[in-house]
Amino acid sequence: MSLPRRFAAKIVGQAIALFARFITAVRADWRGIEPVNKQRVYFANHVSNADMPMIWSCMPPSIRRDVRPVAAADYWLKNKLRAFVGPEVFNCVLVDRRPEARDENNDPMQNILDALDDGSSLIIFPEGNRNMTTDPLLPFKSGLFNMGKARPDVDLVPTWIANVTEIMPKGEVIPLPLICTVTFGTPIHVDDDETKDAFLERASNALVSLAPRQEDRL
């Protein structure tokens, strides 16, 4: 990346964080971890395209510098603007979701593990797609388990992002300035003899348990 482009990416990143803070007063609740720069995989629920920028914006700059969201290549390479924002501003690890695109040089899990071996932290959405249902979470894909198995030392941090569906429901144009809270829970790891399904269920429960209680609203 050339110097002016890096500078532009930095400015755009600051502007996005500032905008997110002004509109939604996005707030981090560090319930299970300290806000320090330690290698982690933040796995979050996914309801809107605004999720990733929200989590990114509420992190302190020292964490943000080394965190890389894992994102879909087909979305972030669609046009020049996205190709600038995704890979350069957010420093995304782009993965190609199409099975037919997979070959020796393009294995999504390998790209992710390479990023971890570089020392980066990751933000991933283990549901794979945006959740448009009324269930709190879709079933997790196996990626989280594979990561936890391959790099057992890395903390897997459940990250619940609340309110984004109301701030920006699908199909609406104007975001509502409601307060968005991102809750970071206690890290989990894959146990030695744990099966994939058992782990994914445990991870999913750890994430849902961070959701604010809903019964106070009708």
Place this chain on the structure above:
Amino acid sequence: MTSTDSDIISLFLGVCGLMLLLTLFGEVLSARGGEGNPVVETFKTRVRSWWGMVILFTLALIAGKVGIIVLFAFASFAALREFLTLTNKRQADHLALALGFFVVLPLQYLFVGLDWQALYTVFIPVYAFLMLPVVSALRGNPDRFLIRVAETQWALMIAVFCMSHVPALLMIDVAGYPADRGVLLIAFLIMVVQFGDLLDFFFGRRIGKTRIIPNLSSKTWEGMACGVASAALIGGLLAWMTPFGIGGAMAMAALASTAGMFGNLVFAAIKADRGIKDWSHLIPGQGGFTDQLDSVIFAAPIFYHVTHLIWA
């Protein structure tokens, strides 16, 4: 320099001196072993956020009328955001809510700024009240419809309509009271209400026995009576800022402080219903804008109307 300017400067110096005394008092309490005592800590965080309010208010004052109006427009925005985060809503309300934030709120403050009194006193209670439910209804989801529109309207009334009556005090025309003294009237309202709250808190801890609403709020009748009486005394001392005269200023201060304290109880009931302690975390250690301003919000329209009825 006009007499208003010199009054503003002496008020500013007086407030800064008082804040310094309060800050020192907090430090003395900590040094005397109050460190970690929740009452002392609450007192100190309140003093700290008041410093912030004094500085912001002074900056707005220097910028003039527009500065004051913009300051309260932003306070309304923050309070409305805290309120609507907790209300019932469906996607069908999205446009109505966006209109509330981005059209109703700026228009209300524009009308206040232009001094169109006939409009800013009815815009939200009549036009927003009738139109926003239409926008929601057109989107077609009847689920909990009445609850949704009622909560949205309540949020707008409290966070925008009531709050905008603070800067509307700039516009009141009282015979023999120069128009540029309106800022002093705003300072009077905020000071008597906030000091009333502080002294209510202080006396409530010392001599409070009978809780007004047990299980909901720690406010006591004894604390409240002392708070209102202190607010009236402070109002008498600050009578030079107002067109009311000493007796009138004491009565207005007591009225505003009483309204504010009952407002506090109403907000305590709302917070208990939604299972929260504070409206948000925007003011560190202190909760949200709504927590800080709830009593002023309740007192402002009453203070405005009584001033209008009796003195204008």
